[in-house]
Amino acid sequence: MPAKAKNKPGARVKLNHLLLTEQEYKQVADQHKPKTNIWGNCLRAFLVGGLICLLGQCIQQLFMTFADMTAREAASPTVAVLIFISVVLTSLGVYDKIAQWAGAGTAVPVTGFANSMCSSAIESKAEGLVLGVGANMFKLAGSVIVFGVVAAFIVGVIHVIFGLGGVH
């Protein structure tokens, strides 16, 4: 007899002649969940994340060789190029496919930051340019900026209070 799912809180779920409380149901459900393969996930994150950084290093080297920049000067244009690549791949729907496979390998590099902004912007396009694209672009990336800025501000204030004067 097939069970009818009714999601009343605390209600007993009838499943193959068994009466289960919500807790028991959760136990059974957890047993049948696919196990996360942590080693595999880490290996894929390592490979893809490392390759993105390697690509960044190559782009930086190009700027240093052909535009006579120092490593520090080349960092900003390198990031901009990576972001451009990420946005193009996101628009084509390719980045999200790689991301499903690579997990944190695509999320942690700066390309993942651009991907989250670009995909939020594209997905909310239907709500209009101002209320959709403009308002939702930082939906995921916003928390990164907020916590980064607050942390940087605290570090700066500590330097002011202890008279370190911004010297590293």
Place this chain on the structure above:
Amino acid sequence: MIFLWAFLIGGLICVVGQLMMDVLKLTPAHTMSSLVVAGAVMDAIGWYDPLVKFAGAGASVPITSFGNSLVHGALTELQRDGWIGVITGIFDVTSAGISAAIIFSFLAALVARPKG
């Protein structure tokens, strides 16, 4: 040689992120925010610059470098302009990344269609 270190260190930072999601069960947003704060703290105690020198893009491409750059901007302008630099300098270094991400994402949203 720096190419090898860029690959290894960049990959390792991504593994740390993956472990935070798999083992600590953090959401991607929590993971990224923690990594940014970690980068900011590492710059504050002077560990991030040596890492960038050693691993190049392996340290400057992951999101931890975003926290590092925010602190860098704040401290550099603090040194130059006094305490107001803490506020005015924060986005100094990261401007390229954030502006590029906003501009390209906006243009992409004009052209691209939502997938799936």
